[in-house]
Amino acid sequence: MFDTLPTDARTVMDWGWEQFKPFYDDLLAREITAVSAATWLADWTRLDNLVSEAYTRLHLSHMTKTQRTKKRNSATLPFWKRLCRRCKRRIRR
Numbered sequence: 001m002f003d004t005l006p007t008d009a010r011t012v013m014d015w016g017w018e019q020f021k022p023f024y025d026d027l028l029a030r031e032i033t034a035v036s037a038a039t040w041l042a043d044w045t046r047l048d049n050l051v052s053e054a055y056t057r058l059h060l061s062h063m064t065k066t067q068r069t070k071k072r073n074s075a076t077l078p079f080w081k082r083l084c085r086r087c088k089r090r091i092r093r
Contacts, residue, residue, distance in 0.1 A: 001026040002043045009053035017083055023047050024087065051087050055080050 005023060006012055012019070024047070032040050058080050 002046065005046060005050065007050075009050055009057055012050060013054045013058055015054075017086055020047075020051065020083070020087060048087075051084060055084050 001023065023043075027040065027044055027047070030036065030040055
């Protein structure tokens with residue numbers, strides 16, 4: 001599953017929860033053992049870093065753009081805030 005996870009955060013900036021959900025579901029479905037823990041943690045770290053970087057890029061873009069661009073992005077930023085909270089809650093189960 002994680003071999004399909006993009007490495008560039010710019011490619012997921014327009015993703016919604018439905019695109020991220022399979023990756024979180026995959027992590028939650030795995031049994032964590034002494035043997036699998038390192039792989040699980042590496043995959044979780046990749047996913048968390050990707051989501052965090054995409055949010056940070058969007059946030060910085062929103063904060064540094066003109067008023068017109070801010071207005072256009074005003075709906076996108078709250079969506080990403082909700083998405084990030086949802087991603088974090090999903091993995092803490």
